[in-house]
Amino acid sequence: MCELLGMSANVPTDICFSFSGLMQRGGKTGPHRDGWGIGFYEGRGCRLFHDPRASADSEVARLIRNYSIKSKIVISHVRKANRGKVCLENTHPFTRELWGMSWVFVHNGQLKGIKKHPVRFYRPIGTTDSKHAFCWMLDQIRSVFYEPPRTSEVLAGFIHNLAKRLDDLGVFNFLLSDSRNLYAYCSNKMCWLTRRAPFGKAQLIDEDMTVDFKEVTTPNDIVTVIATRPLTQNEKWTIMKRGTFEVFNDGIPLLQ
Numbered sequence: 001m002c003e004l005l006g007m008s009a010n011v012p013t014d015i016c017f018s019f020s021g022l023m024q025r026g027g028k029t030g031p032h033r034d035g036w037g038i039g040f041y042e043g044r045g046c047r048l049f050h051d052p053r054a055s056a057d058s059e060v061a062r063l064i065r066n067y068s069i070k071s072k073i074v075i076s077h078v079r080k081a082n083r084g085k086v087c088l089e090n091t092h093p094f095t096r097e098l099w100g101m102s103w104v105f106v107h108n109g110q111l112k113g114i115k116k117h118p119v120r121f122y123r124p125i126g127t128t129d130s131k132h133a134f135c136w137m138l139d140q141i142r143s144v145f146y147e148p149p150r151t152s153e154v155l156a157g158f159i160h161n162l163a164k165r166l167d168d169l170g171v172f173n174f175l176l177s178d179s180r181n182l183y184a185y186c187s188n189k190m191c192w193l194t195r196r197a198p199f200g201k202a203q204l205i206d207e208d209m210t211v212d213f214k215e216v217t218t219p220n221d222i223v224t225v226i227a228t229r230p231l232t233q234n235e236k237w238t239i240m241k242r243g244t245f246e247v248f249n250d251g252i253p254l255l256q
Contacts, residue, residue: 002092002108003032004190005076006175006226008182008248012070013223017202017211019076020065021231024206026055026078035091036061038076039104040069044179046102047071050091072250073182075175077106089126094134096122098141099148101179105134108228109171109187133172137162152181152247152254159183160245167243175226182248184226186240192226193237194251202232222251 005022007015019038027033036055040047047069055061055078077092092106107130114129114136121142122135140162141155149155159176163185166172173190176183184190195202197220199213217223226248230237240246247254 001082001171002077002079002106003030003228004106004108004173004175004226005074005228005231006182006184007071007074007223008226008251009072009221009223010250010252011218011221012072013221014068014070015074015076016065016068017204017209018225018227018231020209021204021206022076022078022227023055023058023061023065026058026061028056029206030078032078032080034079034081034086035088036076036078037091037093038064038074039093039095040071041073041102041104041177041179042071044101046095046104046179048093048095048104050088052086052088052091073177073179075104075106075177075182082110085127087126090128090131092130094131096135096138098138098178103138103176103178105130105137105174105176107133108173108189111166111169111172113169114166133166137166137176152249156181156183156245156247156255160185163245164243173228180249181254182226184240184246184248186242186244188242189228190226190240190244191228191230191237192224192240192246193235194222194224196222196251201234203234205231205233224248224251
């Protein structure tokens, strides 16, 4: 299985600390050696980095870990291939345009029979079940909503229904963003935490690294991190239940 990482914040924030932990799982502390990728939103656009090599051995991953790219929404993925060969076009995150915005998607799991779901507007580049699922979801959204719905709640409800339909095919943990909100669906494994004042220290599980967030934040900062498994050992993570769907905007859960 793959591992996912996402971030939603109310101010542009770097993800160097969390990514430092995730990249170790790509071949060092975990078996996910079949590529990795990360996307940083800048307005409606998204700056993407992909590498079909293991993140633990990737010079590009080391660049991301050491270079503070600030963003309000970040999505990342380390891959353990189960369907589709190891190559650049099968490396997450995947991206497509809808309503003049960049949509970005990462998936963990397997979806039996997904390629029987017809796609019309969006065609997969690559051979993964993940890419086909993403294209199918965007097809469904586009066919119902020619323009963005009036409220985020309407769109979130529609995406949640699509997620439940695909979850019936197997395992469908995913992160998705339309540049405004970060959507997270738990099929069997996902968790999240929100950091806000008063900030404290956090220590990674996969690397000997600790950060005191009160030294690098302001009292008004709100940062939510979503991951397949907890990345830190001294913070309280919310473990999502099967079928749980969350939407984050500026670091705050939208549906609560």
